[in-house]
Amino acid sequence: MLVCTVRIGAAFPRKIFKYMWNSVIGQSRAKEILQRAIVTNKIAHAYCFWGAEGIGKDALALEFARVTNCYHPIILGNTAEACGECKSCVQHSHLQHPNISLIFSLPTGKAGGSDDESPLLRLSDEQITTIQEQLAVKAQNHYHNISIPSATQIKIVSIRDVKKTIQLSQAQQGRRVVIISEADEMTTEAANAFLKTLEEPHSNVTLIITTSRKEMLPQTILSRCQQINLEPLNDDELTQALIERNELNEQTARLTASLAQGSYSKAIELLNEDTQQLRNDIVDVLRSALRNVTYRQEVVHSIDSVIGNTDRKDVEKMLMLLMVWLRDASVIAATQSTDSVINIDQKPVLERFAEVFRDKNFVHAIEHIEQAIRAIRQNAQVQLTMITLLISLRRIFLA
Numbered sequence: 001m002l003v004c005t006v007r008i009g010a011a012f013p014r015k016i017f018k019y020m021w022n023s024v025i026g027q028s029r030a031k032e033i034l035q036r037a038i039v040t041n042k043i044a045h046a047y048c049f050w051g052a053e054g055i056g057k058d059a060l061a062l063e064f065a066r067v068t069n070c071y072h073p074i075i076l077g078n079t080a081e082a083c084g085e086c087k088s089c090v091q092h093s094h095l096q097h098p099n100i101s102l103i104f105s106l107p108t109g110k111a112g113g114s115d116d117e118s119p120l121l122r123l124s125d126e127q128i129t130t131i132q133e134q135l136a137v138k139a140q141n142h143y144h145n146i147s148i149p150s151a152t153q154i155k156i157v158s159i160r161d162v163k164k165t166i167q168l169s170q171a172q173q174g175r176r177v178v179i180i181s182e183a184d185e186m187t188t189e190a191a192n193a194f195l196k197t198l199e200e201p202h203s204n205v206t207l208i209i210t211t212s213r214k215e216m217l218p219q220t221i222l223s224r225c226q227q228i229n230l231e232p233l234n235d236d237e238l239t240q241a242l243i244e245r246n247e248l249n250e251q252t253a254r255l256t257a258s259l260a261q262g263s264y265s266k267a268i269e270l271l272n273e274d275t276q277q278l279r280n281d282i283v284d285v286l287r288s289a290l291r292n293v294t295y296r297q298e299v300v301h302s303i304d305s306v307i308g309n310t311d312r313k314d315v316e317k318m319l320m321l322l323m324v325w326l327r328d329a330s331v332i333a334a335t336q337s338t339d340s341v342i343n344i345d346q347k348p349v350l351e352r353f354a355e356v357f358r359d360k361n362f363v364h365a366i367e368h369i370e371q372a373i374r375a376i377r378q379n380a381q382v383q384l385t386m387i388t389l390l391i392s393l394r395r396i397f398l399a
Ligand SMILES: [Zn+2]
Pocket: 069, 070, 071, 072, 073, 082, 083, 084, 085, 086, 087, 088, 089
């Protein structure tokens, strides 16, 4: 479906970053490749941006679309920036650009209708509203993962729509950029139709597919695209982005980044939860396991009160927080310095812990936590896994 068919009002002002490629966090290698292609006028007919979820594949594709359509791009050496001010850049900032199409999974909608009509015509008013809302969020935050109830597939009607707009776009100014987000969600029929589109390149059209499950895409499609692999973001890049974009203090940003496994979207999800509380709870469980002589009853009790009805994902998160906390303690024990500590608010507690347990095998302890995380991911019983872990940790630290 075409983004330009969905109006997004001015109620969603978007912070314009002065340097537009900076709106994409990290990914300097991919940015360089794309800018060089723009500067040397060697833009590929099709790209595949692949890598883990939430690391900026759509954001990169949207930025590429902005630069290649900007009326006054700023070209300096091998860099090409959009001006951010021309009509094209403004249309882009609201995701209302006539040259830019964003395709994603849509709900099936009602049956019937012609195969040639827009996929939107089959949807209910309510579904259209949801799509508008989701696009408004995407316009503000290119890292947003568009989520529409019961939309799991990109169907052939959407790809037919792409074909039509490409044919119509030959006389248009600028470059038509079609972005197929999470392209692995194409049905077999849609993928076959898309393959035909790939086989008929047009000089002023670029097709970009993004995917976090490249292995699900047919080789015939992949082999016709220039593939650009995006790496997970490192903790510093994520921390910096969270401070600048989400106005977090450094402590919360570092802690959140340490859990997000290189994904900005995941970091944002984590912000909705009380991460510090989860950390304090699990650290209390560990400390009670190490403190008491009659620890078993105490440990079972504290696990019960902390884990309670928490779901598996939260337990996993708690264990990752415990791992980061112990890593901090081990760094202090080894270096006598708190400079690189992530849990900044816990420095005095960490220093005391490091002092008491300085000769213990922290590496071994962290390995046990990693094992427990794996077990929980593989559906092991949560309480039993936790008790086993705490007994092991007790052995390591009280040895
Ligand atoms: Zn511009």
